[in-house]
Amino acid sequence: MQTKKMTATIDNLGRFRENPPVLKDAVFNVLKYAILIFLAFWFMLPLISCVITAAKTDKEYATTTVTQLPKNWFNIQSYINAFNLSNMGNAFKNSIIILVVVLVCTTLIGTQLAYVLSRFTFPGNTLIRGLFTVAALLPGIAMQVALYKMMVGMHAVNSLWGYIIMSMGTDVISIYVFIQYFENIPISLDESAIVDGASYFTVYSKILLPLLKPAIVTCVILKGVGVYNEYYAANLYLQSAHLKTVAIALYTFTGPQGSKYNLICAGVILTLLPMLVLFLLFQKQIYTGIAAGAVKE
Template sequence: MTAVQAFKKYLWIFVKYFSVIFFSFIALLPIVSCVITALKTKTEYENTSVMTPPENWFNFENFVTAFRDGGMGRAFLNSALIVICVVVGSVLIGSMIAYVLNRFKFPGNGLIRSLFLFATLLPGIAMQVATYQLMYQLKFIDTLYGYIILSMGTDVISIYVFIQFFENISVSLDESAYMDGANYFTIFYRILFPLLKPAIVTCAILKGVGIYNEYYNAMLYLTKPDLKTVSLALYTFTGPFGNQYNLICAGVIMTLLPALIIFIAFQNQIYSGLTAGAVKG
């Protein structure tokens, strides 16, 4: 190996590790500052910089105050109910639509797929007027079931993830079951659906995290205090006379933990679900 080749090799190694360290620092800096702020008293926060360590690293008073005064308990229950219902509904709807589009060839199949792709190009904010009018006429505003039905709408990403998985499942399974007397519903629920576990976990996590963090629609359609979600509960400590960022950061940390725990527990399924459908076998 010549000196030039050695220099290029070690330069490339330096660039790779430097990039990893730099972007990791950029990603972790907001979280670290949020944790530091959450552990400070009001006086400390007002008289120190953001990255100044707190005097007491075991000061959890802000977490207790945020949970109690922000109504976090009720908000967690509402968010959990919404996420569970939306995830279950979205997985069932998305997988069934993908099953029909992949296994049945009929006139308009390609058109439907194209319309799904076209729908992703439409900005959601541009359709809010029509959506709000529809929600109002159906009396879905300020109801959990109305918000759940709205959030359970067609998830194009989930549909295409399921379609890619169906591409990797041999049609001979369907044909064998059909020859044995199974109908299409039996083939789907008893044979194909259990094989979609990686895709189900992937879509469930992606959809669940999105709904869990949703603020705009929740603010628009859930205006009653007893219906607020965790994203709305964080705004309890904002107002015209100032924002209590030490309490807000404590609430952010509490809302972050459930999603973080679920992601760590199912990260292998998420990664396999995102990549397995990319290769046909």
């Protein structure tokens, strides 16, 4: 016998439906949001505390505890000090040069390779794909030991161009994304263009490249984030002060400056501000890129 009280109705499609238990749902809902807010609090706490501390003046920082709120939320003195101390202007200039050159070159190289690999069958096609897949397995840090010795030998340490060419290296994920994208563009498009007298290069540059735009945007953003945030290789190969990128400009704050957290926090926020803007503008493309990167693995 049914002991639990149950209500049911017939809905407008004639299906027999149990009415949702309202109270239980409400409890679950509250619990769901409570967990979400709790976790969001912990995830944001490190960043929010940085914003709070960065808004304090030197004197305020010395006299208050870290959880006390600043008097003036819009005090930008620490930001200005941090910017000047770490020579951030020069760092942004270097980062922008590196980003522009690396992104333009990797996009060109990547799309060209993907075009050839996806459109032509030739001996070595599978081999090249295999070489790129295996390269993705090798962890970058481990490779740097031998790479560094090579770069020393080529006199490419402490040179912006050496670093740029090294960063262009292999970008396996974007090549895979491009290949996938090419394979979804019907080959009849190429063929009709060739019948009309276009060369292979024209087909690539005038017809396929414009169609590839969404994939290019995704890959440029992801690669851009990677290049902008790269600190290990940058620190290894760009040692002189005038070559520092944004990611390693923060190293200024180790040593004697190591406890002035209002400056450090301001510096941290300055470096991640471009990422925040990028994220707010291109959320969807970033999520797509992350998902596409996983598929290949």
